[in-house]
Amino acid sequence: MSKSNGTGIFIAIYCLACCVGSVSAQKLDATVLYRQNSDSGYSALIPGYSNPTSPDCAADVGNPACYNATQVTEGGSAPTPVSYNVIGTTLSLLLPDGRVAVLNCINKYSSRGNYISRGCGMPLVEHVQAEFKGKSARLEWPVGSEGRKTESEKYTIVAVLDKR
DSSP, rough: HHHHHHHHHHHHHHHHHHHHHHHHHHHEEEEEEEEEEEEEEEEEETTTOOOOTTTTTTTTTTTTGGOOOOOTTTTTTTOOOOOOOOEEEEEEEEOOTEEEEEEEEEEEEEETTOOOOOOOOOOOOEEEEEEEEEEEEEEEEEESSSOOEEEEEEEEEEEEEEOO
């Protein structure tokens, strides 16, 4: 093999390696803003994107004003509704760049037909590791009194909302 062929192959492998690296999962530290869980459908509550006249929505989940969420579009045009109808476990995560990721996991049921469910793992801590890949996110968080063990769960990405 000539020197020019070897250089060409090296360049091709290098370019391929760079492309593969760019599609790999992105792992971030995130802060859990809000948690919700229900076996029936509900509108996801997203702190910071709810009606500003009701700032204490986290303490009063039953307040219907909390579900009148709006988001101002670029250019200050009329607000558009921010509403996601979900079922199962929903989390709102604050990402390091200020955006908010809305994630959902539907409870799993037994394939045997006996309807035994396994609820989605829900972090009860403030900070999690979130690995985003395609349309899903795998969350990992410490458990136990010393935090040596970890739990994880795979969530579907419902939306990533722009920084307010």
